[in-house]
Amino acid sequence: MSELRFDGVAVRFGTGGRALTAVDGVDLTIPSGQVVGLVGESGSGKSTLARAAVGLTEPSSGQILLDGVPLRYRAGERRPLQMVFQDPYSSLDPRMTVGDSIAEAVPRSAHLLGVGRRRGAGREDAGREGIGRQVVDRRREVGRLLELVGLDAERALAYPGALSGGQRQRVAIARALAGQPDVLIADEITSALDVSIQGTVLNLVRSLQRELRLSMLFISHNLAVVRYVSDIIAVMYLGRIVEVGPAQQLLNDPQHPYTKELLAAAPRRGTTSLQPPDPTVADAEPADPHHPPVGCRFHPRCPIGPLVRTDREHCLTIDPTAEADRRLHRTACHHAAGAPQTAMAPHTRRTFP
Amino acid sequence: MRARWIAVLRTPVGAGAGVLLFAVLLLALLAPLLWSHQASAIDTEHLLEGSSAKHWLGTDNLGRDIFYRVLVASRTSILLALVATLIAVVMGLALGCAPVLLGRRAGRLTTAVVNIAVAFPGLLLALFFAVVFGVGAKGAVLAIGFAGAPSFARLTQTLVAGVAERDFVAAARIAGVGRFRMLLRHILPNIAEPLVVNATIGAGGALLAFAGLSFLGLGVQPPVYDWGRLMGESLNGIYVHPAAALAPGVAVVIAGLAFNLFGEAVAKGFGVPAMIGPRLRERSAETMPAATDDDEAVLVVKDLYVSFPGPITPVRGISFTIGKGEIVGVVGESGSGKSLTALAVAQLIEPPGQVRAAELSFLGAPLLGRLAVRSTAAARRRLLGTSFAMVFQDPMTSFNPTKRIGTQLAEGAREHQGLNRRQAMARAIDRLRAVRVPAAGRRARQYPHEFSGGMRQRAMIGMGLMGAPALIVADEPTTALDVTVQRQVLRLLETIRTEDDVAILLISHDITVVAQVCDRVLVMYAGRIVEDLPASELATGARHPYTRALLAAVPDLDTPLEEPLAVIAGRPVDPAAMPSGCAFAARCEFAEDRCRSEDPSLVSHGPDHQVACWNPQGTAAWQARYLGSESIRTGQL
Amino acid sequence: MTTTVRVPGTTASFTSHPWVRFAVRRLARLVGSVLILISAAFLMIHLIPGDPVRSALGPAATKSLIDARRESLGLDDPLWQQYLHFLQHLFTGDLGTSITTGLPVSDVIRDRLPATVQLAVAAFLVAVLIALPVGLAMGVLTRAGRRPRTELSFTSTTVILAAIPEFLLAVGLVYFFAVKLHWLPVAGRGNMSSYVLPVISLAVGPAAVLARICRVELLAVLQTDYLRTARAKRLPAAAIYLRHALPNAVTATITLGGLLLGGMVAGTVLVENVFGWPGLGSTIVSSILAKDYPLVQGVVLVYGVGVLLVNLVVDVTLALLDPRSTIRES
């Protein structure tokens, strides 16, 4: 397993009046063997960041580094990052058996081995044996992966149409694991599933992570779900990371007002009423990503910002992202606490260089 | 796959077209072998004659038998059309797949060229290419093939783009699948059906186009003849000898139809499942006298059924009452019948769906059955139009995209409250303000696409407030929204309830949402209410195993991190195969023999609490069993 | 973290106006298409195998006559020069000279264009006026799987009508109404009655297609969430169909209507030949057969431009009708 680092990554779509910066200067590290949960509202750029990581969209600036080496993608090559998608109904080819879909992601190296042996031996049956073994190996690998995600190995012959949503999502996870990824990216993998099935997939993610020590970027709009699987939580707003920190710390002591708002809106057992936030910004509209607000991007909705407190006009002009490193949880807010002097756990220190 | 082909051939149109197509192809194969001789035999004694016993359709100017000539011409006509179609399909495929293989820039160029070419009608292109390739059979085949290529390319492009944006293609790219393999393994198999269907229809078109070119004298040249040339040559003699001109024409139409119809039938069979099933008997609802003693009741539902041809009955005997100013939540998995219940209550189920109920009354007025007939439809519409509001799940699609928000709000008030245009608009602006849409006056003149999701949902609630609603039925009003916006919308609903004493039926798959805002919760499973309890008791006092499992399965901010999440094993029941006993039995760890044979009905378990279960839980003993149970915790699907 | 400096309000207000952008984009496409059309028409002559002049003048022509013609047509110059000349002449409205008749091509076109335009426009109007109401009414009648038998007969009738090629229909109509019944003239262009058969033969197929599309579009609109909203408002049926369903169904229908009108422009070629209609359609066929390539070139250009104009009108209409179009255009 390896460390994945986003270094000033920005992704822009379109040109001219319709240009949109979906991801804007994101710095984020996924330490080896840990799960980073990424939360944010829809359109905040979570999926775009994920797609940039696996090479489905091109970052307009910045770098994505795997163990310090910039990632470079070419069509037809195995990718060190694998991704599980939101909708299990569209992420499996309906015309391929589950086993074929998984086998396709098994790295070609085994295959090359077989070919090499045939050439070297120069004998027909030796080559056949090589191919035969490779087929057997692939089949065994598919069976192993299916069992790893809690499905019968015989399911390899089924078509996705015969599987339920939760089962398909398991297959999608098996396919991602087949690629022997250094880092796994899971983009809203439970949000298309019914609540009764969501739990099984989350349990699976957790047990796999513990077993295989996967490095993982786990994206969800649901804070409770992210909390359940993550070691570190990052909060995204309008294309930027506004706060990132160890999961428990961040949840117990949120710094950014947006994180606090997310926490307040997340359902809690036992609460039976909705706490009203400040009426000035209670019904504020989400900002238009095509025309993000200047200064602090959160200011039109901020309950402790310039609209509520007149002495905070600097929020209108000065971008708090620049100084984020100096604050606790690298919070992009002028009014968050400063960085703590106390020592952090080693892995968290690596996350916040 | 094969089953669907068989299903296509079972439909009358499919079977007819299939047989016709087979016959036409057989004729093309055999006719020249059997009748070439008759078709070319010159009978100088019978020049240009009408039909006779010897020559059914008469003879041409050399005395050749027209009937046989039409039969024999079938091979040339059909063969050339098929070759032209093949050219069109191959070229179209090549152009259409180019964006996948050549990368973005070259792909964009081919797309642009195809888009321009496709704007020109096929016949015009065919004429152009006929000039380029020269007059004659070869030129015409090439011309029609080339002329058909742009539309096939366009079709391929659209289909490819549709498949290419699906996640499995992205997943394959990440897995390192190359472009060619992507095309062969993932894209082409998924677009093959519509391509084949359209190629079949295209062959019909090519046949007609070929006939057209030959008719104009630009196609097949003598001594070879096809249907078009036969027609063109006999056109001048139409006064004396109409059959000679019309017979080949009829042949063209029949052959063209065979291709077209077959293509259409296959398209229909593969695209949309046939709607024609065994029709349900039109049954007027059995209605009991609506003696509602409860004046406070806004909505009374007794024994509500919703069924569709199949026959399936996704809502099976639901009863509940909503009092004034009460917020009642409905939860359940997808497919449990929540939305259908809402639509049935709102009288919005369209045929072939059918609604039955022992009683369905709103503000004391029966909405269904014989009693409803007595009140006039107009009065009922007005009552519902002013006092009954609906909010739907997807705020993006629930407004008419071509009308201004204000107009859409005002419309109902003009209809039901007799307001004029200005009054209605003023009221609409006022209501938008009431649901806290900023700059309501300006916003009212905007179109839905200029609103954000949350704002649209508020406008939708504002639409419900145009009259004086007694009930708002909100079907997943916040599912499509972000948590922070969700909170705004839920708070708005709460405020409306407190201020105007409006009752709300809030449907959601999210039990935590329902727990937060509702007074009472109805838990639905497989078209039934399995538990009806006060929201305050939900966390601790739920008794139905399903309710409890549902609560345990949803993580929230207090879920312990050390243990795995509870899960509900198995799948929801298929409404077409409803078990005889308790519908939850297959997934229930407390199921007993009785559960599998007898269906439990909703019985009281204390005030305001009803449960439909033979084995209700909630005792201390249950707690121990439930938490210790492995199957619920890690249960596999 | 990087900080992006953003200068607000730097985009020019005029060029960013959606309508201006729409117009610029649409005009660019039109110019591109016209250029391709012109180039195709130019290349057509050069793609023909053999010597177009020799084949036009026939085997009897003397070498000096052929050379003179080649000279006068500029066929011996390098290709790019010929192309420039071609463009130059086009801009002055000079489409060359017909090889067979020696008349200027532009005169021939001016002479014959009105007949074709009249025919196409009349047929289009007839088709739309029949197809729209029929299609919409069928949509309402057969919504949500109602009246399956009506639907079946409607579908099969329209499939059959759409499968009858216009020239065949023309021949059939001539036979019955002109030859048998003597109600209408067999051919030629004269008073109103001479229009009836050509217009019908041209209109029937497209009308059948259009009616089907209309119905399908209406059914799709009836399935939408916003129509459910309209029903939830308890509007009377007339308001639901006329105010909410119709405008949205028609928007989608116009696109295809435009394609059909384009197709009709081409369909005139066949119909004109059946009826001996003195329009461009009969001209292009006779000139192709006579290998009179300058004339073919001119007529192809006119047809092509006609089709492009129809598409332009459709796009602009759609943009006017749909409030989202300028924003969504991609």
Ligand SMILES: Nc1ncnc2c1ncn2[C@@H]1O[C@H](COP(=O)(O)OP(=O)(O)OP(=O)(O)O)[C@@H](O)[C@H]1O
């Ligand atoms: N290909 C694209 N072209 C233009 N804009 C895009 C494209 N892909 C994404 N966007 C825009 O980028 C922004 C971020 O999108 P993204 O899908 O990453 O959001 P998200 O946070 O994952 O949302 P959700 O929770 O709804 O999935 C959105 O405004 C979206 O509309």
Ligand code: SF4
């Ligand atoms: S910087 Fe200002 S506006 Fe932004 S989040 Fe902090 S307090 Fe609010």
Ligand code: SF4
């Ligand atoms: S009736 Fe039986 S099967 Fe059904 S929920 Fe109760 S205990 Fe479970």
Ligand SMILES: [Mg+2]
């Ligand atoms: Mg997303």
